[in-house]
Amino acid sequence: MPWSLYLALKQLFPSGKRFPFFTAISVLGVMLGVALLIVSISVMGGFGREIKRMIVDTQGDVQVRARGYLTNPDEVLAVLETAPDVIGVSPFAEGVVMLEHNSKPAFPALQGVDIDRINDVIPLDDYIRTGSLDLLDDDSVILSSRLAYSIGARIGSFVEVYSPLLLEKMKADEVMLPRELEVVGIMEIGHQSLDSSLVLVTIRRMQELYGLGEGVHGFSLKIEEGVDPDMAARRLNTILPDVAPHAFARSWMDSNQDFLFVVQLEKNMIFFLLIFIIVVAAFSVTSSLLIAVVRKTREIGLLGAMGGKPRDVAMCFCWQALIIGMTGTIGGVGLGYFVLHFRNDIIATFTKLTGSEEALVRFYEFSNLPAHLSDQDFWLIVGLAITISTLAGILPAWRAARLQPVEALRSE
Amino acid sequence: MSDVILQAEGLSKSFLSGERTLEVLRGVDLSVEAGQSVSICGESGSGKSTLLHALAGLDAIDEGELLWDGSTDTGAERRGRFLGMVFQSFYLIPELTAFDNILMAARMLGRVGKPERDRAASLLDRVGLVERADHVPAKLSGGERQRVAVARALMNQPRLILADEPTGNLDEHTGEAVIALLLELSQETQTALVLVTHNKGHALKTDRQVLMQEGRLIDSNSGH
Numbered sequence: 322m323p324w325s326l327y328l329a330l331k332q333l334f335p336s337g338k339r340f341p342f343f344t345a346i347s348v349l350g351v352m353l354g355v356a357l358l359i360v361s362i363s364v365m366g367g368f369g370r371e372i373k374r375m376i377v378d379t380q381g382d383v384q385v386r387a388r389g390y391l392t393n394p395d396e397v398l399a400v401l402e403t404a405p406d407v408i409g410v411s412p413f414a415e416g417v418v419m420l421e422h423n424s425k426p427a428f429p430a431l432q433g434v435d436i437d438r439i440n441d442v443i444p445l446d447d448y449i450r451t452g453s454l455d456l457l458d459d460d461s462v463i464l465s466s467r468l469a470y471s472i473g474a475r476i477g478s479f480v481e482v483y484s485p486l487l488l489e490k491m492k493a494d495e496v497m498l499p500r501e502l503e504v505v506g507i508m509e510i511g512h513q514s515l516d517s518s519l520v521l522v523t524i525r526r527m528q529e530l531y532g533l534g535e536g537v538h539g540f541s542l543k544i545e546e547g548v549d550p551d552m553a554a555r556r557l558n559t560i561l562p563d564v565a566p567h568a569f570a571r572s573w574m575d576s577n578q579d580f581l582f583v584v585q586l587e588k589n590m591i592f593f594l595l596i597f598i599i600v601v602a603a604f605s606v607t608s609s610l611l612i613a614v615v616r617k618t619r620e621i622g623l624l625g626a627m628g629g630k631p632r633d634v635a636m637c638f639c640w641q642a643l644i645i646g647m648t649g650t651i652g653g654v655g656l657g658y659f660v661l662h663f664r665n666d667i668i669a670t671f672t673k674l675t676g677s678e679e680a681l682v683r684f685y686e687f688s689n690l691p692a693h694l695s696d697q698d699f700w701l702i703v704g705l706a707i708t709i710s711t712l713a714g715i716l717p718a719w720r721a722a723r724l725q726p727v728e729a730l731r732s733e
Numbered sequence: 734m735s736d737v738i739l740q741a742e743g744l745s746k747s748f749l750s751g752e753r754t755l756e757v758l759r760g761v762d763l764s765v766e767a768g769q770s771v772s773i774c775g776e777s778g779s780g781k782s783t784l785l786h787a788l789a790g791l792d793a794i795d796e797g798e799l800l801w802d803g804s805t806d807t808g809a810e811r812r813g814r815f816l817g818m819v820f821q822s823f824y825l826i827p828e829l830t831a832f833d834n835i836l837m838a839a840r841m842l843g844r845v846g847k848p849e850r851d852r853a854a855s856l857l858d859r860v861g862l863v864e865r866a867d868h869v870p871a872k873l874s875g876g877e878r879q880r881v882a883v884a885r886a887l888m889n890q891p892r893l894i895l896a897d898e899p900t901g902n903l904d905e906h907t908g909e910a911v912i913a914l915l916l917e918l919s920q921e922t923q924t925a926l927v928l929v930t931h932n933k934g935h936a937l938k939t940d941r942q943v944l945m946q947e948g949r950l951i952d953s954n955s956g957h
Contacts, residue, residue, distance in 0.1 A: 324840045328826070335828035335869070623824040626791060627841050628813020727791040730820070 325633045329640035343609045348649045350602030355653025355706045358595045360660050362698050365588040367691030375512045376573045381442045381541030382550045387568040390536040400564045401540055406553045409441030409543035414527040419483040425472040429520045433527020442543040452476050452506030463506035463521040478504045484530035599706050603713035606645050610638055610717035618729045625726025635722035642714025650706045661692050738892045738925055739765040744787055744797035757783045759948035770919055770926040772936035775945030781929045785897050813842050816893040817886025821901035823878040825870040831881045832866040838888035856884035876907035883915055893925045
């Protein structure tokens with residue numbers, strides 16, 4: 322071990338003494354900055370991942386859509402099923418309807434799905450809280466949880482559905498009765514907007530409600546694990562023109578790029594702002610080490626008198642900054658993960674104390690605080706924290722190296 | 734033929750004080766032989782400490798030549814091997830134990846194996862501080878600290894020890910003991926000693942006494 326490292330360790334953790342105050346404060350500053358970054362970026366990453374999960378779980382990895390609707394779904398389905406990388410295909414038809422129960426109206430998005438195929442693409446079964454997807458037929462409906470709650474519907478209730486086509490016909494003085502569908506399931510995806518507005522029916526019912534005949538609005542596709550959805554969509558677009566000239570495949574990232582851009586931008590902004598906490602902590606490290614240089618002027622002189630080179634004296638302070646940075650970063654990672662582990666308990670306690678549980682779910686749309694830290698984000702935080710802290714030692718190191726041993730010894 | 738290990742010829746050093754130039758060293762000549770002890774006495778401000786720092790290669794000289802063992806290499810790397818220093822204020826590293834302070838001298842040369850540890854332990858024993866090995870300087874008395882500093886100066890088996898008023902912060906009795914130890918050890922190890930002191934009694938115990946007066950050295954033995 323070089324003597325500069327040995328002395329740096331001894332100065333930070335002296336023999337026979339407790340953790341020195343200066344060291345503790347410096348380490349604590351870096352630790353808090355790192356912990357805050359870990360928690361914030363994890364929560365932002367969690368939100369991003371939840372959003373991705375919800376998009377993929379409601380749209381599939383790739384969607385093929387036509388301008389208007391596809392009139393030859395069987396042909397397109399046959400092509401998509403044999404396309405490379407595609408492991409599941411399910412047609413869909415969608416649109417807004419008016420839904421009424423006990424004279425309470427709602428205007429949800431109705432999704433017509435092929436119940437024999439949908440689970441190959443979207444794990445809908447996982448989100449059914451009561452009832453069953455198997456019970457869904459042309460005369461029944463599955464409601465999202467908050468929608469069911471808001472109109473007072475439950476399993477066995479009947480809801481009346483008015484489609485735009487039905488309303489058009491009514492305007493033309495035709496006597497049309499709304500479709501009466503039985504609620505056979507309640508689903509909950511975990512996202513407030515989806516859980517307040519999504520209704521599932523069979524694709525046949527949707528085709529009938531929107532007058533599509535045999536047509537569908539598009540197909541949701543599941544892509545093989547590990548294959549880039551953008552790449553898969555590009556490949557599909559080379560074969561689609563043969564069967565559906567007006568259809569176009571888009572990955573979930575492509576379809577939601579504006580939204581994902583905003584999510585990423587928010588995460589980057591939070592990262593940028595919070596990194597300043599580490600910069601401030603680094604200034605505290607610089608200040609502590611500068612004080613140490615002043616306090617230890619004679620010792621620095623002594624090191625010179627004992628044959629120490631200015632470069633080694635400087636290294637002693639650089640090592641100290643590096644050790645503070647590493648200790649603070651390790652502590653910060655530990656503290657960050659500790660807070661993340663108990664995040665929902667912390668939020669629950671906080672919202673209970675402030676009476677804001679409902680507001681949290683309403684505005685943040687998640688029932689639990691999600692958290693996910695990618696390896697890339699983790700190493701970026703660790704790397705930046707250690708680098709910034711180490712840079713904090715450069716000024717004190719330079720000051721120490723510039724001290725002439727004889728001047729330092731005379732400082733008495 | 735005598736074995737001269739320190740040769741200073743015509744050392745001159747001046748400082749600027751405002752618009753005035755203070756000549757602190759005026760053509761100092763000094764040679765020290767291996768194992769010889771030399772004391773430098775003189776009034777405060779006569780240039781004793783400046784001379785010592787110049788001899789240690791710590792202070793750049795304006796004129797003259799300094800040779801260590803016949804070589805002009807007086808750089809930091811060689812300093813750690815060639816000489817040991819003892820200061821009035823001990824200058825122990827407060828975070829290190831007595832043992833580690835002594836070993837630090839070897840550590841700075843990149844040598845911390847068993848032979849060095851054994852030597853540090855034997856030096857600690859020689860200065861009578863075996864039981865204080867694990868004590869940090871704050872828990873040692875002034876005399877004990879200076880004994881640790883003496884042991885540290887001898888750690889790398891230097892050819893020369895430069896001691897700058899080593900008893901200045903000690904009471905008379907302790908000071909006597911430290912000087913006796915310093916002379917004894919330098920004799921035992923055949924290490925030359927240059928001792929800067931105010932105390933004529935201590936000076937008389939060395940092989941040779943020189944007087945520093947207005948930046949010049951007067952060798953009391955030769956009458957110059």
